[in-house]
Amino acid sequence: MLTTIGFDADDTLWQNEAFFRLTQDRFADLLADHADPDHLHDRLLAAERRNLGHYGFGIKGFTLSMIETAIEVTDGRVEASVIAELLATGREMLRHPVELLPHARAAVTALAADYRVLLITKGDLLDQERKLAQSGLGDLFHGVEIVSDKTAAVYARIFARHATQPDQAMMVGNSLKSDVLPVIEAGGWGVYVPHGQTWALEHADEPADHARFHSLPSLETLPDLVGQITHNHHP
Structure with missing residues (x-):
C-alpha cells in the first residue's frame, strides 16, 4: 500500500x-x-x-x-x-522567478492530505531551497531531500529515513534516468510525467512493460492514479 x-x-x-x-x-x-x-x-x-x-x-x-x-x-x-x-x-x-507547471499545486495539495509527500531533487542546494521557498509549495512537503545524484541506493536510504518500505513509495518526475528507473530498481513505483524539454544527459528508455511503471501526460491525473494503486493493492 x-x-x-x-x-x-x-x-x-x-x-x-x-x-x-x-x-x-x-x-x-x-x-x-x-x-x-x-x-x-x-x-x-x-x-x-x-x-x-x-x-x-x-x-x-x-x-x-x-x-x-x-x-x-x-x-x-x-x-x-x-x-x-x-x-x-x-x-x-x-x-529567475519560479514558474509552476500546470496542476503542480493541485496534485501536491491533494496527495499531501493522505500521504507522506517528499520533494527529492538534485542541484545546487541554495538554488533549490530558493525555488522551493518561492514556489509556495514548501509547507505541503513532509520532507525535502536535496541530493547530489539519484540512484537506487539513494532512494532506498531516503525511504528508510522516512520509515517507508520501497514498495510503499512512489517517485514522480520528468526524468526516466533519475526519477523512474532507479526507484523501480529500489523496489518502488515510478511515474513518468514527460516535459517537452529534457536535458540530453537525462535521456533513458521507458521500462514500458514493468508493473510498477506508469506514464502520465501531466500531473492532473496523478491523484487518481495513486488512488487506484492504493485501492488495488489494499489487503
Missing part, C-alpha cells in the same frame, strides 16, 4: 530546462565567431558530462562548463568581457 509520494522539482513542479536552453542560445551568440551552434552545443554537453563528478548538477556547474568550453573553442583567446557575460547569465538564471 502506498504511503509515500516523492516529487522531482525541476521540470516536474516548475520550469527549468527552458532557462538552460535560453542561456545556451545566448552562449552560442556570444561565441558565434568561433564555432557553429551545433558544434558548440556538443562541446558544452561534453564539458558538462566531464564535470558532473566535480560540480554536480545545477546552474553553477553549467556556468563553469560554459566558461571552460568558451576557453577551449577559442584556443584560450576568449575575451574577458565574454567570460563576464557568461557569469552574468548564470547569476540571472539563479535569480
Whole structure:
C-alpha cells in the first residue's frame, strides 16, 4: 500500500530546462565567431558530462562548463568581457522567478492530505531551497531531500529515513534516468510525467512493460492514479 509520494522539482513542479536552453542560445551568440551552434552545443554537453563528478548538477556547474568550453573553442583567446557575460547569465538564471507547471499545486495539495509527500531533487542546494521557498509549495512537503545524484541506493536510504518500505513509495518526475528507473530498481513505483524539454544527459528508455511503471501526460491525473494503486493493492 502506498504511503509515500516523492516529487522531482525541476521540470516536474516548475520550469527549468527552458532557462538552460535560453542561456545556451545566448552562449552560442556570444561565441558565434568561433564555432557553429551545433558544434558548440556538443562541446558544452561534453564539458558538462566531464564535470558532473566535480560540480554536480545545477546552474553553477553549467556556468563553469560554459566558461571552460568558451576557453577551449577559442584556443584560450576568449575575451574577458565574454567570460563576464557568461557569469552574468548564470547569476540571472539563479535569480529567475519560479514558474509552476500546470496542476503542480493541485496534485501536491491533494496527495499531501493522505500521504507522506517528499520533494527529492538534485542541484545546487541554495538554488533549490530558493525555488522551493518561492514556489509556495514548501509547507505541503513532509520532507525535502536535496541530493547530489539519484540512484537506487539513494532512494532506498531516503525511504528508510522516512520509515517507508520501497514498495510503499512512489517517485514522480520528468526524468526516466533519475526519477523512474532507479526507484523501480529500489523496489518502488515510478511515474513518468514527460516535459517537452529534457536535458540530453537525462535521456533513458521507458521500462514500458514493468508493473510498477506508469506514464502520465501531466500531473492532473496523478491523484487518481495513486488512488487506484492504493485501492488495488489494499489487503
